[in-house]
Amino acid sequence: MSDSLPADQRPFAAPCRALELTAAFEWVRAGWRDYRASLRVSLVYGLLVFTLSLVVTVLSWKAGRYGLVMAMLSGFVFIAPLMATGMYSVSRQLERGERPSFSRSARRMKIVVRDALIFALALTVIFLVWVRAAFMLHVFFPVGVEESLEGLLTFLAIGSAVGSIFAAVVFAISAFSLPMIVDRDADMVTASVTSMNAVLRNKPAMAVWVACIVGLTGLGFATAGLGLIVTIPLLGYATHHAYRSTIDASAWPPSP
Numbered sequence: 001m002s003d004s005l006p007a008d009q010r011p012f013a014a015p016c017r018a019l020e021l022t023a024a025f026e027w028v029r030a031g032w033r034d035y036r037a038s039l040r041v042s043l044v045y046g047l048l049v050f051t052l053s054l055v056v057t058v059l060s061w062k063a064g065r066y067g068l069v070m071a072m073l074s075g076f077v078f079i080a081p082l083m084a085t086g087m088y089s090v091s092r093q094l095e096r097g098e099r100p101s102f103s104r105s106a107r108r109m110k111i112v113v114r115d116a117l118i119f120a121l122a123l124t125v126i127f128l129v130w131v132r133a134a135f136m137l138h139v140f141f142p143v144g145v146e147e148s149l150e151g152l153l154t155f156l157a158i159g160s161a162v163g164s165i166f167a168a169v170v171f172a173i174s175a176f177s178l179p180m181i182v183d184r185d186a187d188m189v190t191a192s193v194t195s196m197n198a199v200l201r202n203k204p205a206m207a208v209w210v211a212c213i214v215g216l217t218g219l220g221f222a223t224a225g226l227g228l229i230v231t232i233p234l235l236g237y238a239t240h241h242a243y244r245s246t247i248d249a250s251a252w253p254p255s256p
Contacts, residue, residue: 017248031235047229084236085116089182112181175209183249
């Protein structure tokens, strides 16, 4: 498919391509090229992320454990998707041969704010169910069981297994959905189904991509958050290239 199709002729989800196992490394390299080509805009986004993480840390320290949960929920779930769409817009500008502009990427955030908020609400529901599932684990472990080594290991193993299921769902929904709504005139449901289909059809390559995301994000936090100034915009641009190389969304008209 080379041209967009009428709405009644479009598939339920955009088709995906088969990926090589090492595709994620090329996405990271492409993201680094975009970072260097848009250094000023990248630093603005990086500094915004660093400032947000610093504010969340300070508020969490003052508010205690429950404050930490709420701060992370509000900070990540509602702000991060909007900022991510801005970063995808920067890579899109570079693809078009345009000079990267923070103001243009911010305008793009305003256009997709409704879909980004729908995405954020979906993540909120998953997050709350995730937290409830974590608390429910204690029902199956009487008080004192976790104090033994065997009980502790069993508790951690089951908890990790449950958490990995929720994490996998979140990743499958988010891997390509937001880049698609930035690039194409598609709704959030279509983009989410497209993303899940692509992830399920390319599980080995996606596992490598997850490792890259975790490694670069961990590196950012390991430097007292300063590394996030580089790693988060880098991952944002790399995610756009991941979408470009994986999803064939040509049936939907390009976004302006």
